[in-house]
Amino acid sequence: MATGRPAFRTLVSPGDPAAIEQLVRDTGFFSTEEIAIARELADDGLANGPASHYRFVIAGQDGALLGYACFGPVPGTESGWDLYWIAVRQDAQGQHLGRALLEVTESAVQAAGGTRLYAETSSRAQYEPTRAFYLRRGYTVAARLPEFYGPGDDKLVYSKLIG
Amino acid sequence: MATGRPAFRTLVSPGDPAAIEQLVRDTGFFSTEEIAIARELADDGLANGPASHYRFVIAGQDGALLGYACFGPVPGTESGWDLYWIAVRQDAQGQHLGRALLEVTESAVQAAGGTRLYAETSSRAQYEPTRAFYLRRGYTVAARLPEFYGPGDDKLVYSKLIG
Numbered sequence: 001m002a003t004g005r006p007a008f009r010t011l012v013s014p015g016d017p018a019a020i021e022q023l024v025r026d027t028g029f030f031s032t033e034e035i036a037i038a039r040e041l042a043d044d045g046l047a048n049g050p051a052s053h054y055r056f057v058i059a060g061q062d063g064a065l066l067g068y069a070c071f072g073p074v075p076g077t078e079s080g081w082d083l084y085w086i087a088v089r090q091d092a093q094g095q096h097l098g099r100a101l102l103e104v105t106e107s108a109v110q111a112a113g114g115t116r117l118y119a120e121t122s123s124r125a126q127y128e129p130t131r132a133f134y135l136r137r138g139y140t141v142a143a144r145l146p147e148f149y150g151p152g153d154d155k156l157v158y159s160k161l162i163g
Numbered sequence: 164m165a166t167g168r169p170a171f172r173t174l175v176s177p178g179d180p181a182a183i184e185q186l187v188r189d190t191g192f193f194s195t196e197e198i199a200i201a202r203e204l205a206d207d208g209l210a211n212g213p214a215s216h217y218r219f220v221i222a223g224q225d226g227a228l229l230g231y232a233c234f235g236p237v238p239g240t241e242s243g244w245d246l247y248w249i250a251v252r253q254d255a256q257g258q259h260l261g262r263a264l265l266e267v268t269e270s271a272v273q274a275a276g277g278t279r280l281y282a283e284t285s286s287r288a289q290y291e292p293t294r295a296f297y298l299r300r301g302y303t304v305a306a307r308l309p310e311f312y313g314p315g316d317d318k319l320v321y322s323k324l325i326g
Contacts (some may be wrong), residue, residue, distance in 0.1 A: 034239060042243060071206070078313035143306035145320065147279070150241035157308065 006066055006097060007049045008104050011049065016058060017042035019065040025088050029126070052067075054084070055112075057096055057104045066092040069101045071109065071117070075122050079115040089149055102137055111163040112141075117162055118142070123154035134158040169222045169260060170231055171267050174212065180205035182228040186252050188320045190288060191223040192289070201248055204233050217247070218275075220267045222260055229255040234272065234280070244325075249282075265300055273326040280325055281305070286317035297321040 021039040024030050030038070041054045059067045066086035074080035083105065088097045109117050119139060121130045139158035148155035189232050193201070204217045208295055214287040222230045230251035237243035246268065251260045282302060284293045302321035311318035 031239070037238065074311075075196070075200065077311060079312060108301075142308050143320070145305050145322070148240060148243060157306070158306070 004061060005059045006033065006092075006095075008100070009058050009060065010056055010108065012042060012045035012056055012058070014046065016056075016065060016068075017046055020068055023065060023068070024087055026085055026090060029087075037056070038070070038087075041084060045070070053118075055108060057101050057108065059088075059092075059101060061092075062117055065089070067097045069105045071105055073112070074118070079113055081109045081112075081114040081117050083117055083119040098133060099137065104161050106160070109152070115162055117160050119158045121156055121158070123156055124150055124152075131156065131158075167224060169255075169258075169263070170219050170262070171226045172223065173219055173271065175205060175208035175219055175221070177209065179219075179228060179231075180209055182226055183231055186228060186231070187250055189253060190250055192250075197297070201233075201250075203261045204247060208233070220264055220271065221253075222251075222264060224255075228252070228262045230264055234268055236275070237281070242276055244272045244275075244277040245282045246280055246282040255276065260298065261296060269323070269325050278325055280323050282321045284321070285313075286319055287315075294319065294321075298326055307317060 008070060016038055020042040021035060024038040025035050044058070045052045045054045045056050053072045055071050057069045060063060064120055068085070069083065070085040071081055071083045074082050086098060086105070088101070097150075119134055121127050121134070123144075135158075137160070138161045141156055142159040143155075143157040145155040145157075147153065180202055181241070183205040184198060187201040188198050205219070208215045208217045208219050216235045218234050220232045221228060232246065233248040234244055234246045237245050246265075249261060249264055249268070250263070269280060282297055284290050284297070286307075298321075300323070302323045303323040304319055306318075306320040308318040308320075310316060
């Protein structure tokens, strides 16, 4: 079968929320509560399109969803943006798709007037690849909140100046 | 006219959202966007009652709203809670009403199984009384995010262990 290269789009299509929920669940990384939130944000993006608080970059190939990023402006700030989600389907990892999603996201944030992008993650061992990913992409630890998620589970806030 | 002592309640009454919006506006501290958010959370509390994500402590006296606090559990954490709002009507300040609201809030968080309460504020000079208030009440600076709100305007995250 013919396979193309991943294509990136920013509009959420009708099939995306279910595919996003499946992708997030299949990573095995996220709780039921987190999976529900990922689905809810995608539903909001589909329902409200460009008027949604939530912006998306979606990587698709041959009709399948390979990965996505979800982000939005931080309310009450002049130009801060939050990266809410970035996830790549397990069988599509190792192709620098995460890097590409983050680069497209940063360009979109910059185009929207954003100057700073935040990404939060956990100090647990499971998230070591995530933390290494942000550091490689030029993010630094802006804050660390001890035991934020639970005992022995700190929150790390990574940030990067954009533009 | 007879005046009683302030009474505290946790259920949002039909007149509260408009009174909360007015109170928050009258402080002169908050942006139009922030005032809208305060109103939205109060509307949610009224519409959903105890099922709302947002919990309230409301101080009233002789049918008037003197101050309130709004708080809720931090999604994705075991027992972290956020203090979203705490505000006292200007003509009711100096009576330790803020302290009382915070104490009732902390008791409610503890009763709900919360172990940590977070309060965010700005590094701007205008918020010096707010910062001093949290420090007096046993909060410490858990994190500082440089220029989070805008140039020269850091975010300070205060936290206190509850119970």
